[in-house]
Amino acid sequence: MVKVLSAFLREVEKGYSFGRVALSLLDRLNVRKFKCLTLLWVSGLLQHRQEALRATIPTAKEGYLAGMETGDFLYAGYNLSNYFYGYLFAGVYLDDWEPEIENYCIVLASVKQDSSRNYLKAKQQVVQNLRETVARPDLIIGSAYDEREMIPKHHQNNELPALAFVYVYKLMLAYFFGKHAIALDYIAEANHYLMAVAGMIYTPVFHFYAGLTYLALFSTQSEIEQANTLALVETHQNTVAGWAHHAPMNHQHKVDLLEAEKCRVLGKNYEAGDWYDRAIAGAKENQYIQEEALANELAAKFYLTWGKEKVAASYMQEAYYCYAKWGAKAKVIDLEKHYPQLLAPILQQPRTADSWKEMMARGTITSNKTSSSSSEALDLATLFKASQAISGEIELDKLLTTLLKIVIANAGASKCVLLLKQDIEFKVVALVEEGKSPQILSSNPPESSSYFPISWVNTVKRTLKPLVLSDAKINSQFAADSYLQKHRPKSVLCSPILNQGQLLGVLYLENDLTAGAFTSERIEILNIICSQAAISLENARLYQAAQQALTDLKQAQLQIVQSEKMSALGNLVAGVAHEINNPVGFLNGNITPALDYINDLFDLLDLIQEKYPELDPKVQEEIETIELDYIREDLPKLLSSMQEGIKRIQDISTSLRTFSRADSDRPVACNIHDGINSTLMILKHRLKASENRPEIKVIKDYGNFPQIECYAGQLNQVFMNILSNAIDALEESNQGRSYQEINNQIIIKTELSSNEEQAIIRIKDNGIGMSEAVQEKIFEYSFTTKGVGKGTGLGLAIARKIMVEKHGGSISVNSEIGVGTEFAISLPII
Numbered sequence: 023m024v025k026v027l028s029a030f031l032r033e034v035e036k037g038y039s040f041g042r043v044a045l046s047l048l049d050r051l052n053v054r055k056f057k058c059l060t061l062l063w064v065s066g067l068l069q070h071r072q073e074a075l076r077a078t079i080p081t082a083k084e085g086y087l088a089g090m091e092t093g094d095f096l097y098a099g100y101n102l103s104n105y106f107y108g109y110l111f112a113g114v115y116l117d118d119w120e121p122e123i124e125n126y127c128i129v130l131a132s133v134k135q136d137s138s139r140n141y142l143k144a145k146q147q148v149v150q151n152l153r154e155t156v157a158r159p160d161l162i163i164g165s166a167y168d169e170r171e172m173i174p175k176h177h178q179n180n181e182l183p184a185l186a187f188v189y190v191y192k193l194m195l196a197y198f199f200g201k202h203a204i205a206l207d208y209i210a211e212a213n214h215y216l217m218a219v220a221g222m223i224y225t226p227v228f229h230f231y232a233g234l235t236y237l238a239l240f241s242t243q244s245e246i247e248q249a250n251t252l253a254l255v256e257t258h259q260n261t262v263a264g265w266a267h268h269a270p271m272n273h274q275h276k277v278d279l280l281e282a283e284k285c286r287v288l289g290k291n292y293e294a295g296d297w298y299d300r301a302i303a304g305a306k307e308n309q310y311i312q313e314e315a316l317a318n319e320l321a322a323k324f325y326l327t328w329g330k331e332k333v334a335a336s337y338m339q340e341a342y343y344c345y346a347k348w349g350a351k352a353k354v355i356d357l358e359k360h361y362p363q364l365l366a367p368i369l370q371q372p373r374t375a376d377s378w379k380e381m382m383a384r385g386t387i388t389s390n391k392t393s394s395s396s397s398e399a400l401d402l403a404t405l406f407k408a409s410q411a412i413s414g415e416i417e418l419d420k421l422l423t424t425l426l427k428i429v430i431a432n433a434g435a436s437k438c439v440l441l442l443k444q445d446i447e448f449k450v451v452a453l454v455e456e457g458k459s460p461q462i463l464s465s466n467p468p469e470s471s472s473y474f475p476i477s478w479v480n481t482v483k484r485t486l487k488p489l490v491l492s493d494a495k496i497n498s499q500f501a502a503d504s505y506l507q508k509h510r511p512k513s514v515l516c517s518p519i520l521n522q523g524q525l526l527g528v529l530y531l532e533n534d535l536t537a538g539a540f541t542s543e544r545i546e547i548l549n550i551i552c553s554q555a556a557i558s559l560e561n562a563r564l565y566q567a568a569q570q571a572l573t574d575l576k577q578a579q580l581q582i583v584q585s586e587k588m589s590a591l592g593n594l595v596a597g598v599a600h601e602i603n604n605p606v607g608f609l610n611g612n613i614t615p616a617l618d619y620i621n622d623l624f625d626l627l628d629l630i631q632e633k634y635p636e637l638d639p640k641v642q643e644e645i646e647t648i649e650l651d652y653i654r655e656d657l658p659k660l661l662s663s664m665q666e667g668i669k670r671i672q673d674i675s676t677s678l679r680t681f682s683r684a685d686s687d688r689p690v691a692c693n694i695h696d697g698i699n700s701t702l703m704i705l706k707h708r709l710k711a712s713e714n715r716p717e718i719k720v721i722k723d724y725g726n727f728p729q730i731e732c733y734a735g736q737l738n739q740v741f742m743n744i745l746s747n748a749i750d751a752l753e754e755s756n757q758g759r760s761y762q763e764i765n766n767q768i769i770i771k772t773e774l775s776s777n778e779e780q781a782i783i784r785i786k787d788n789g790i791g792m793s794e795a796v797q798e799k800i801f802e803y804s805f806t807t808k809g810v811g812k813g814t815g816l817g818l819a820i821a822r823k824i825m826v827e828k829h830g831g832s833i834s835v836n837s838e839i840g841v842g843t844e845f846a847i848s849l850p851i852i
Contacts, residue, residue, distance in 0.1 A: 034268045038325025041068035058094045061085030066104045067221040079108040113310040116349030120149045125561035144165040151348040160196035182218035205235040226265040230276045240287040275304030308655040315344030338364040373477035416560040425452040434539045435531035439473045442527040470479040474530040477504040492538040513539035521556035689731040701741040718766040740821045751789030786844040792837040
């Protein structure tokens with residue numbers, strides 16, 4: 023409803039109000055299962071219609087967390103897509119969020135959310151095209167995403183939103199890098215799929231870059247074409263203006279820039295200059311750094327064409343700094359290539375790390391030192407490698423090890439201790455000392471630890487600010503600390519690890535040899551490492567939670583499937599057996615008296631023939647017609663065969679009841695062979711000969727088993743899974759063979775182990791066999807070698823669960839391609 027109101031009926035305020043009501047009800051009623059989906063709709067369709075786009079980022083993140091917590095992985099993934107497009111289109115510095123994408127992609131892969139993972143990969147590739155120079159930046163092709171492969175897949179899967187995303191990205195990149203003619207094709211393609219993302223931020227972004235593209239091509243067109251172009255631009259600008267009416271902080275500067283460009287092509291130079299300045303000011307005020315850069319670039323081109331080169335140089339240099347600050351290094355290089363004369367004051371400077379930091383508009387690394395450029399460049403290179411190493415880890419233990427190695431190598435410390443927040447308490451989780459490998463600790467409470475001064479850690483936890491002491495022994499504030507008095511370290515640094523203002527952990531470092539070891543430069547580097555570590559630690563925690571949720575979900579699914587299978591099969595079989603018993607009992611009870619009646623009738627006929635040897639000719643003729651002598655002989659045989667049939671039905675019914683017996687809450691002594699036989703009876707229809715193959719021979723080689731305590735119903739399910747798979751394997755091996763060549767057989771052998779403590783059941787077929795790779799995965803959850811719709815991949819996973827967890831036994835497989843497969847079940851004899 024909210025999408026209809028906001029996107030189609032243009033009732034933006036009403037739709038937004040409904041969204042706020044939904045959030046209020048969500049908080050009041052605490053209905054957690056709806057939280058993920060509700061936040062998805064709010065962040066994706068409503069919030070940015072009346073609030074700053076950046077406000078949607080924490081909303082989408084909260085929706086993702088809610089989905090991972092409740093197992094709603096589908097909508098959790100879509101929330102992540104909203105989370106990252108908020109970053110991309112709101113102008114957040116690329117370096118601040120792009121490293122997160124890979125970690126979240128790992129999480130989504132682990133919960134099998136391929137669609138949302140592909141959305142993230144496309145954004146990641148867009149960022150790479152902005153940061154790394156490539157021949158065709160408008161082609162989303164690289165290590166993260168390859169449109170040549172993915173666009174056909176999106177078409178095949180009918181993923182219209184994905185196609186809309188991709189073509190909007192391509193349009194944006196084509197415009198940024200001056201590929202205006204090619205951009206027209208992307209406009210046409212995006213138009214096909216734009217309805218799929220109605221109400222999302224992609225809509226105004228598309229109209230913004232489409233309008234700019236048409237205006238960029240205006241000067242190359244004929245008068246008739248120009249008139250059509252202006253009409254198209256008007257349409258796009260009006261659409262963006264409609265969005266700006268409700269959320270001017272997100273879109274008014276876009277409207278102003280379109281107006282500036284329109285004035286430029288119409289020769290209204292003074293009006294154009296004013297609109298460029300408005301667009302620049304609006305983008306800057308609302309932190310749209312990429313569009314501030316773009317407005318400056320377009321203003322520079324305008325003034326350069328007008329002949330005002332000095333004014334143009336000022337705007338182009340500002341664009342250069344904005345692009346650099348955004349992190350779009352490929353665009354920076356593009357400007358250097360095309361406008362070296364306007365950028366001469368920047369390009370003529372020595373290319374040191376300090377000059378790059380100036381280009382980053384006093385960016386993320388600030389320093390007061392006056393070292394050589396090579397030394398500074400080395401620090402930056404080291405920092406970049408460190409950041410990559412930290413962001414590349416998603417498993418918590420590996421991340422902790424990597425983090426401590428980097429810290430001890432770069433911070434000038436002789437010891438480093440890491441505390442992390444777990445639930446509501448902090449625990450000491452890792453330690454590294456100079457010259458030694460990092461240790462992962464068993465989450466000790468800080469109060470019981472002897473690795474650091476607890477007073478310093480508590481101070482940092484309370485203030486959320488780093489604590490640096492150049493000479494700990496002369497600091498009176500902490501002189502009473504027992505650790506200080508005992509160990510007397512020379513230098514100490516204690517730093518919080520923060521993520522979005524939330525304290526995730528504390529990093530404690532000390533140098534026991536040198537006073538003043540933690541210089542301002544090392545502290546700056548450590549701050550940046552801690553910032554990256556905060557993101558990675560949060561991702562690792564989420565990944566860990568996702569893995570646990572996935573494990574729990576798999577176990578729950580297996581349990582549910584197992585229970586439902588047994589319940590459904592048990593109810594069905596027991597019901598069938600019950601329904602069979604009634605008519606079978608009736609027939610069995612009536613055949614014997616029926617046979618007595620028939621014998622009495624035969625005796626009566628004999629007496630009549632004896633008393634009246636000369637029967638009426640018509641009666642004699644009828645006797646000959648019905649072959650009375652044959653009836654006398656065959657009717658008792660017929661009734662006898664009916665009795666055998668009834669006995670057969672009774673045997674089947676008994677087998678059905680044996681197979682489907684309900685398990686109690688504890689194992690019960692049972693005859694294992696009865697369970698195997700009952701399973702074979704149920705599968706008998708699959709063992710019989712058919713027009714394509716002869717009968718599958720079942721060879722039984724049963725040992726002398728005592729009754730074994732087990733959950734018989736569940737054990738029968740194991741037999742059913744293995745025997746059904748054996749029949750499938752035999753039928754598959756028959757492909758391409760003649761009737762005479764086929765000799766299918768299943769051998770079932772039971773025996774006691776040498777120590778007579780285990781019952782061994784071996785089920786062997788001479789079917790197609792399995793490769794070693796398949797054997798390694800055969801008991802894995804959701805793994806199947808069968809075609810789509812023919813197998814769930816749960817049967818053998820459930821079988822292993824029944825044998826290992828329920829019975830304390832084991833199940834193994836040994837197979838050879840073209841020879842066959844043997845499953846061995848080991849069951850403890852209690």
